[in-house]
Amino acid sequence: MTLSLRTVRTPVVSTPDRRRSAGPSRTDGWWPWAFVAPLFLGVCVFYLWPIAQTVYFSFTKFGVFGGQTWIGADNWVRLIQDPDFYRAILNTLIYSGIVLLGIPVAVFLASLINRPGLKFASLYRVLFFLPYIAMPVAISLVWRMMFNGDFGIINYVLSLVGIDGPHWLSTPGLALISVSLVGFWGSFGLAILILGAGLKNIPTELYEAAELDGATPWRRFRSVTVPLLSPSVFFVTIITIIGSFQLFDALYAMLGPNNPVMPATQSLVFYFYETGFIRNDKGFAATIALAILVIIGIVTFLQFRLQKRWVNYD
Amino acid sequence: MTSPTLRMPGAQRSPGRGSEAKRYGSHLFAHIVLVLGGLAMALPFLWQLIMSLSSNAEVTSVPPTFIPRELRFDNYLAVFDVMPFFSQLGVSIWITVIRVVVQIVLCTFAGYAFARMRFRGRGLMLALVLAILMVPSQVYLLSQYQIVQNLGLLDTVAGIVAPGLFSAFGTFLMRQFFMGLPAELEEAARLDGANPFQIFWKIMLPLTGPAVSALAILVVLFSWNELLWPLVVSTRSDAAPLSVGLASLAGVPTVNYPVLMAASVLTMAPILILFIVLQRRVIEGLAFTGIK
Numbered sequence: 043m044t045l046s047l048r049t050v051r052t053p054v055v056s057t058p059d060r061r062r063s064a065g066p067s068r069t070d071g072w073w074p075w076a077f078v079a080p081l082f083l084g085v086c087v088f089y090l091w092p093i094a095q096t097v098y099f100s101f102t103k104f105g106v107f108g109g110q111t112w113i114g115a116d117n118w119v120r121l122i123q124d125p126d127f128y129r130a131i132l133n134t135l136i137y138s139g140i141v142l143l144g145i146p147v148a149v150f151l152a153s154l155i156n157r158p159g160l161k162f163a164s165l166y167r168v169l170f171f172l173p174y175i176a177m178p179v180a181i182s183l184v185w186r187m188m189f190n191g192d193f194g195i196i197n198y199v200l201s202l203v204g205i206d207g208p209h210w211l212s213t214p215g216l217a218l219i220s221v222s223l224v225g226f227w228g229s230f231g232l233a234i235l236i237l238g239a240g241l242k243n244i245p246t247e248l249y250e251a252a253e254l255d256g257a258t259p260w261r262r263f264r265s266v267t268v269p270l271l272s273p274s275v276f277f278v279t280i281i282t283i284i285g286s287f288q289l290f291d292a293l294y295a296m297l298g299p300n301n302p303v304m305p306a307t308q309s310l311v312f313y314f315y316e317t318g319f320i321r322n323d324k325g326f327a328a329t330i331a332l333a334i335l336v337i338i339g340i341v342t343f344l345q346f347r348l349q350k351r352w353v354n355y356d
Numbered sequence: 357m358t359s360p361t362l363r364m365p366g367a368q369r370s371p372g373r374g375s376e377a378k379r380y381g382s383h384l385f386a387h388i389v390l391v392l393g394g395l396a397m398a399l400p401f402l403w404q405l406i407m408s409l410s411s412n413a414e415v416t417s418v419p420p421t422f423i424p425r426e427l428r429f430d431n432y433l434a435v436f437d438v439m440p441f442f443s444q445l446g447v448s449i450w451i452t453v454i455r456v457v458v459q460i461v462l463c464t465f466a467g468y469a470f471a472r473m474r475f476r477g478r479g480l481m482l483a484l485v486l487a488i489l490m491v492p493s494q495v496y497l498l499s500q501y502q503i504v505q506n507l508g509l510l511d512t513v514a515g516i517v518a519p520g521l522f523s524a525f526g527t528f529l530m531r532q533f534f535m536g537l538p539a540e541l542e543e544a545a546r547l548d549g550a551n552p553f554q555i556f557w558k559i560m561l562p563l564t565g566p567a568v569s570a571l572a573i574l575v576v577l578f579s580w581n582e583l584l585w586p587l588v589v590s591t592r593s594d595a596a597p598l599s600v601g602l603a604s605l606a607g608v609p610t611v612n613y614p615v616l617m618a619a620s621v622l623t624m625a626p627i628l629i630l631f632i633v634l635q636r637r638v639i640e641g642l643a644f645t646g647i648k
Contacts, residue, residue: 070473073552077469081462082481084522089488092499099498151393154386162387168635169394172401175631175638177581179603180620184404186606187613193416195403227396235643288492291583295603311584314494319588324498331494338492 099328110325117329127330129306130313131337133218137309138286140222141229145278148233153267155234156241167235173228182295185224186211189296211297214306221292221307233278240274241267272353280345287338290315310334408432408617415613431618438611439619443594444601450513451520451586451597452579456572458521463571464564467530468556472542482531488524497585504589511595516586520579526571529645533567534560570641573634580627598623 100117102110121127151170155163173181188195189210197207210220244266252262289309297304299320308316314334318327407415409428414421435441469475470482500519509515537560545555583599590596593604602623605611631638 070475070552074469074473074475074478077465077473077556078475078481081466081522081527082485084462085485085488085524088500088503088519088522089491089496089524090484092496092503093488093491095499095502096495151390154390157383157386160383160386162390164635164639166390166394167639168632169397171631171635171639172397172628175577175627176401177599177602177620177624177627179581179583179599180624181400181404183602183606183616183620184400184407187407187415187617188400188403193418193420195420198418198420227400230393230397232642235639239643291581291599294583294587295606298607300607311492311494315584315588318498327494328498331492331498334492335495339490 096328096331099325100332102325104322104324113325117326120326121329121333126305126308126313127333130308130310133307134287134289134309136218137222137225137289138283140219141225141286142279142282144226144229145233145275145282148230148278149237149268149271149275150263151230152234152237152241153263156238158246167231167238170234171231174231178228178291179295181228182224182292185220185292186296189220212301212303214303217297217301217303217307221289221296224292224296225286225289229282233282236278236281237271237274240271244270269354273355276345276349276353280342283341283345284338287311287334287341310337404617404621408614408621410614412612412614415617428614431614432622434615435619435622438608438615439601439605440594441598441601441619441622444596444598447513447516447595448580448597448599451517452576454513454517455520455579456575459523459526459575460568460571462521463523463526463530464561464568465556466527467532468534468560470527470531471534472560473552485524485527489528493584497588500585501588509589511590511592513595515589516597519585523575526575529571530564530567533564537563566641566644569637570644573638573641574645576630577627 099110101112101114103113103116104110154160155166155170157163191197191207191209191212194207194210196210200207208216210216248266248270249262252266257265287309288311290311293304293307293309293312297307299316301307304312304316310330311334314327314330317323317330406422406424408431410421410424411428414424466485470478470485496519504510504515504518507515509518541559542555545559550558580597581599582597583603586597586600587603590600593601596604602619605619606616
């Protein structure tokens with residue numbers, strides 16, 4: 043309500059004389075505040091204040107009937123000693139690792155789709171984009187059927203080559219692999235799009251020169267495409283890792299929240315959800331949330347440090 | 357720009373090879389790879405459709421039944437008995453529409469101010485907004501839940517929608533867009549005595565089409581598909597959006613598989629159809645946001 047009052051009041055405050063003095067010293071009176079205030083107040087209430095609160099929560103224990111008691115660093119000590127936490131980190135890293143394997147494939151696919159004059163290119167792009175558009179819960183349920191140990195189509199295909207397929211989604215290690223494969227399957231659309239834009243920025247003269255020198259397509263790919271595309275690859279790597287660290291929907295839908303293999307398979311975000319909203323241990327969940335922030339921060343920092351070794355920015 | 361080393365030992369070996377023939381050959385290879393890849397993308401959707409039209413016995417048969425004996429469209433009707441589909445569809449549509457409209461308005465205004473206006477505290481406010489982009493949603497989720505609970509908004513559209521009305525990402529996107537527009541546009545209007553609001557409304561707003569549609573596409577996708585936040589704030593199934601409804605349907609043991617598949621088709625269909633109709637715009641829009 044205060045927001046609209048502010049917006050309405052502002053015209054009165056506008057200063058006509060200021061407007062005439064265009065140039066570096068120009069200010070826009072109260073207008074900028076009216077433009078920014080609705081968004082900024084919302085951001086304060088729903089984002090900035092909650093972040094501060096979460097930090098506070100991480101030092102408290104939530105009572106059964108509401109209210110928090112200060113317990114110092116207990117949650118943090120507990121987190122550091124909690125084997126489930128390390129398991130969740132490991133699971134999240136395994137998932138991210140498998141999804142990241144899609145990036146080299148996406149580079150290859152993008153270089154094919156973006157060949158000048160290739161027919162059906164937009165159809166291919168749409169196909170690779172389908173998994174990105176589809177609701178993760180819905181498509182994960184389809185994969186849940188396909189991975190079914192008794193009648194799933196995946197085990198049927200394996201049986202054709204003489205392999206007796208396992209119960210994918212109820213075997214601890216395999217459940218995570220199954221979910222990761224679905225993540226891998228869905229990772230191409232956005233990557234191809236970003237890499238495609240990167241490919242368009244590579245001057246065609248370089249390819250022509252390479253062709254004149256007799257470079258094979260493979261050689262052109264390796265010596266022209268790969269180095270000049272490395273900034274886009276780096277960007278895709280960053281967003282893939284950040285996205286992978288948010289693994290929740292696919293896990294929830296493919297395994298089901300009450301699956302016995304969940305404790306051994308859960309990601310950091312599922313661990314957070316389970317702690318905060320199933321076990322209702324919100325103080326500890328706040329600690330996990332902050333730990334996720336720290337871990338993503340460290341991983342992203344490491345990537346920026348390592349990029350000097352392989353990203354080509356000339 | 358350092359040109360990569362292109363000279364190689366075998367360079368002289370193929371002086372006479374016709375580049376046209378080579379192109380044709382390599383395009384054939386590209387088509388083979390892309391068709392196989394495209395099939396790998398599309399087959400789960402096709403299989404989903406087939407399962408949704410089969411009987412439960414056919415879905416659980418070994419070997420699988422690839423072509424159902426008869427197409428059972430009544431699986432789709434059964435969906436409406438096992439979940440409050442239309443209330444959930446209503447919730448999904450409401451939260452998506454409200455978010456799109458409000459985010460576009462707020463982000464466009466704020467993005468413009470951050471890009472083109474001068475005021476005290478601009479740098480600090482922008483830094484605070486952008487800092488949120490680096491924070492995973494879990495960090496504010498617990499407290500957002502408390503706020504929504506204290507306002508008595510659990511199980512309401514307002515509760516699901518509230519935090520998502522304010523988007524740091526959208527603000528950043530719009531700011532980047534406005535930064536890229538030439539300053540002369542505003543200068544001329546300013547000399548004519550237009551006030552900042554008139555400049556924004558009459559000169560800048562009409563140019564925002566590409567950025568606004570890109571933002572709208574992202575918000576629609578995100579809003580429709582999101583699970584964690586609505587799962588947390590909706591306890592009653594008729595107050596939940598489709599994503600939550602479908603996820604909980606999967607946990608009901610009495611629901612048979614074809615009906616579950618039919619429900620998943622119905623749930624994702626609106627967005628998939630929208631995407632296929634608007635594919636060019638969607639892909640351009642996402643490219644716009646991905647690269648900016």
